[in-house]
Amino acid sequence: MTAHLKQDEPDTENFLDTMKQGVLGKPVSRVEGLAKVTGTAPYAAEYPIENAADGVIVTSTIVRGEVVSIDKASALAMPGVLAIIDDERLTTRAAQGTAGEAPQQGPTQVFFWGQPIAVVVAETFEQARDAAKHLKVEYRAEEGAPLDPSDAEPEEQEDETVDQGDLAQAMSRADHAVDLAITTEGHASAAMEPHAAIAQWEGDKLTVHASLQMLNYNIAELADTLGIAEDRVRLVSRYVGGGFGSKLGVSEEVVAAAIAAEQVGRPVRVVMSRQQVFQCVMRRSETTQRLRLAGDGEGKLYGFGHEALVSNLPGEEFAEPVLQSSHFLYGGANRALKLEVARIHRMTAGSVRAPGEAVGMPALEIAMDVLAEKSGIDPVELRLRNIPDRDPEEDLPFSSHKLAECLKQGAERFGWDSGARSPRHTLDGEWWTGTGMASAARVHNVGEARARVTLKPDGTAEIRSDMTDIGTGTYTILAQLVAEMLGIAVDDVLVQLGDTDFPRGPGSGGSWGAASIGSAAYLACRALRRMLAEKAGTDESELVLRDGAVDGGRSLVELLDGEELSEEGHYEPGDIADSHTASGFGAFFAEVRVNRFTGETRVDRMLGAFGFGRVLNEKTARSQCLGGITWSIGAALTEALHFDPNDGHLVNCDLAEYHVPVNRDVGEVEVLMVEERDPVASPIQAKGIGELGMCGGAGAIANAIYNACGARVLSFPMTPDRVLEVMPE
C-alpha cells in the first residue's frame, strides 16, 4: 500500500498544527550528533571492507586533445600496483544534478585541464599514489581551445529571455536610472569531505559506499554508465561530509571504483585528493552581469533589466541561473532579462550552493543600493516600495511572501538607521565603519519522494528512505515529524537514510529535501493514523496521539496488540507549481570595517531575517541560515577561482589558495526566522532554507563597504586591491 499525493491544490488545513506531541519545530539536538562529535559516524571511505585495494585517479595535463598512449608496463612494474585502468566507460565529469543518466565518458578524449584519464590501483594508497605520479602519458594536444568567456561567441538561453514593454525607453525617461556592469568570479563547493567511494562486487551485484547527495538519481546514473540494470546496483551514503552541489550527480571516483573493483576482482577504494576535487568536479561559473533599473521620483521601479553571461563546457546543459529570482523579486512593467553561455574549456560548471541567486542577487542588490542613493530613499524603504503583488512576468500569485516582514523586523532588530545615508561617516582609528543591507530570495523547489514509516508493536517507529542528510538536519527533522504525527518521543523514532535498498527519496539539493521527504513521511504517517483511528474506533481527524497513547485512553502498545503497521508515503509535485510563484524571502543587514590604508574588510556583525514556511527544527534551521551567511562572507570578500590564461589550469586548487571563510572571518551573526505557513510549498507548509541564507548576503556586505569607505566595488570578491582601487582619497 502507498499513501500517494500529487499536490494540485494549496493545503490550508495545516494539519500538523493540530498534532499534540509538541516536538516539531522545537530546537531538538541532532539525533546523530554524538556519532559525529565522537568520530564514530562513518563517511564513504571509512567502511571496514575486507581486502580493499586503493585507487588513485590520474588527471590530464593538457586542456583539449587526446590521450595517445599510457605506459602501463612501467607503472605495473612498481611495487604493489595491480592495474592501470583507462576503460572507455570511465567518466570524465560528474553528472549534473538530477541528470539520471551517464555523464560524459571516454577518458582518452580530453576537454579540460585536470580531467580524469585513468585510475591506478595498488595494494596500498602510498603505492597507488606513487605509481599515479609516475605514470607516463603521451598526449596529442589540440591548440586554440577557448579558455576565457570573452574568447567565445555566447549562446543565448532563450527560455530565460524576457522582453516586456520597452526598457530602453523607460531608462531614458526615468527620474533615476542605474546601469551597472558587475562581475563575479567562479566558486568551488569545497565540501570538507573529499569525494570518495568504495566499490565491491558480489557476483553481478555492485555495492558502492559513496559520498553523494541524490542516490535516487545517482543509481540510474551509475547503472547507465556501467551499462547494467539498476537492480544490480546499491548505493550507500549514510553520512555525507558536505555537498553544496558538488555531490549531486554521480562523480568520477564512484565510476572509477566500480570499474576498478570489477577488473581487479576485489573491492577498491578511490578518494579524490583535494586538488582533484577542485579540478574535476564542479565549479560555479564566473558571471558578467548588467543591471538596469529605471525608477520614478518615489523610487518605484518601472523598468528592470538583468543580463548575464556565464560559461560551461561544450555539451553541458547547465547554465548558472543568475536571473532566477530577478524574474519576480521586484516590480517594473518594462523588463529585459537575458542569459547567455560561453562555451569554454574549464572544468564542468554546475550547481554550487544556491546556483543563480548566490551571484545574481548580490549584483541586483548593489544596483538597488545605488538606486536608493540616487533617489534619496532609505534602502529598506526602496525595497518595500517595490514588492510586487503578483509575479510581474508570469502574472501569478505568490504562494506566500514574507519579504516586507523580513525587511521590517530585520531592520528593527539590527538597529538599522533609516536616516540620511552618506558614506565615510565614521572613522575609528584606521577603520572606516558602515552598514549595508540587501533582500534575499531563493526559488522554492520540491521533488518526488517516497518514505516508508513502520510503527512497531512496542510503540516505536522507524522511517526509511534513500534520502541523504548532508549536514542539513534530515535525520532529525524526520524523527521530529514522525514523532509529532504518531504522538511518540523523538528518541523512539529510528531514522534510516542513505541506502538505495530503501524507498526513493528526493535527494538533497536545491533546498528541496526537507519539504519533499517531509511530505512523504507526513503522508505515510497520515495513513498510519487512519489505521490507528480505526483500531481506536474514531476518525483520524479526532485521533489525538500523545506520549505513546491515545489521549486519555489506551497506549499504542495496547492498541497495536502485537501488530506492526507500515505504510509508504509517496509525494509528487503537482499542477500547483505552475499556478503560483513560490520562493523563500528574507533580508540581510551587515556592519563592516574597512581599513583606510590596506583596503581590508572585516565583517563585524550580520543579521539575516528569513521567511521560509514552517520551521521544522529551530536549531538546525538556524544553522542552515548561519551557514548561508558564512558563505555570503566568502562570496563577498575572498572566494574566487583563478585560471591560468595560457594553459587554462586552475591555479588555486586547494584550501590554502582558495579562501573559504575561517572562524575569525565571521563576526557576530544573528538569525531571525519569520515563521509562516506556505500552503502551496508542500503539504507540511515548509519551504527550503539551505540556500536562502546566501542569496543576497554578499550584496549587503558590498553595500556596507560603500557606506563605510565610499568604495563602490563592482567586482566580487571585494579583495583589498579592488577596494583600494576605487576608495576615494
Next chain:
Amino acid sequence: MPDTITINGTDHPLPSDPRTSLLDFLRQDLGLHGTKKGCDHGQCGACTVIVNGMRINSCLTLAALHDGDDVTTIEGLGTPENPSPLQVAFVEHDGYQCGYCTPGQVCSATAMLDEIKAGFASDASADLTSEMKATAEEIRERMSGNLCRCGAYANIVAAIRDVAEQGDAA
C-alpha cells in the same frame, strides 16, 4: 627495541612504509577513522590530533617520526556513551552540520583551551603579559586553522565558550 607509538593509551608498532603519514596510519592501518582527511596538505585542520599534549595536523607528519610519542585522537577524548564536555557542548550548540570537520574541531579546541590556560598568546591578544582569557575573539583566532565549510563557526565558538566558562567556574 621495536619502534612504537602510543595511540589513546595503546602501543602500536610504527608502519613499515616510511611514506605513511600519521593520518593515513591512523585511518588505514589502525582503522581509527574519527580523524578525517580533508586536504592532506595541512590547510583544513580536519586531521587535528593531540601529540604529547600539543595539537598538530596529522597529515603533515610521517608516522615514522613519532617513535615513543603519545597521541590522542577523537576516539581517545570521548565516546557516544561517555562524551567529553566539549563533545556535549558541540551537540547542544549545533557546532557542526555535516560533521566531517568536527573531530578535528573538537581535538583542536581541547588542546586550544589548554594553550590559553598555559598563557600562550595569539594574534587576538591585546596584552601579552596578563592572563589569557577564552574570549570570543580569542577563540575565533585560535580556531581559524580548522575550516568548517558548512559555516558552523558561530555555534562552534558558542560551544567552546560554554566549556571554557564551565572550566573557569570549576
